[in-house]
Amino acid sequence: DITERKRSEQLVLESERRYRMLAERAQVVLWEADPKTFMFTYVSEFAESLLGYSRSRWYEPGFWASHLHPDDRDKAVSFCLSHINAGEDHRFEYRMIRADGSIVWLEDVVTIVKEPAGIALRGVMVDITERKRADAQLRTSEIRNRA
Numbered sequence: 001d002i003t004e005r006k007r008s009e010q011l012v013l014e015s016e017r018r019y020r021m022l023a024e025r026a027q028v029v030l031w032e033a034d035p036k037t038f039m040f041t042y043v044s045e046f047a048e049s050l051l052g053y054s055r056s057r058w059y060e061p062g063f064w065a066s067h068l069h070p071d072d073r074d075k076a077v078s079f080c081l082s083h084i085n086a087g088e089d090h091r092f093e094y095r096m097i098r099a100d101g102s103i104v105w106l107e108d109v110v111t112i113v114k115e116p117a118g119i120a121l122r123g124v125m126v127d128i129t130e131r132k133r134a135d136a137q138l139r140t141s142e143i144r145n146r147a
Contacts, residue, residue: 017095028124036085038064038077041120043069050127052099069095069103080110084121087112093128 030044043058057063068076072094083090090107098104110123 011124028125031123031125033064033121035119037061037068038080038121040064050098050104050125051096067096069097071095083110084112084119103129105129 027046028044029047029050030042031040031047032042033040039061040063041059043055047053047058048055050114051067053063053067065073065077076092076094088110091107093105093107095103095136096103100141105128107124107126109126110121112121113120124141
């Protein structure tokens with residue numbers, strides 16, 4: 001009787017479908033990258049909305065570093081490399097340049113995953129632009145109030 005096996009297979013397929021739908025519809029960028037080159041091997045669908053570049057562009061060599069804000073580029077790459085070399089998960093904030101030239105603040109939460117073939121980076125990029133704007137407005141208001 002294969003009824004139970006078929007039912008189990010169907011449950012697994014349904015679970016995978018739900019997970020894929022959740023990952024693709026979340027308002028964050030789920031990603032995976034090579035730790036040596038920072039080349040993305042996976043980015044979720046929201047990546048296109050976040051920066052305005054097609055997902056195929058995200059897979060191009062050097063995409064991440066070349067789209068970092070120039071003032072953040074060296075610091076972000078260095079920070080990431082030092083934590084990768086130490087084998088440490090990490091989180092950090094930086095700016096990226098959108099296709100239209102505007103700036104997006106991101107918080108990137110990075111996990112180092114050890115696999116048989118080596119290590120991989122997996123992470124979540126969260127748009128924190130509005131939070132940064134609100135923080136700046138609050139600081140300006142506090143300075144004005146003190147004056």
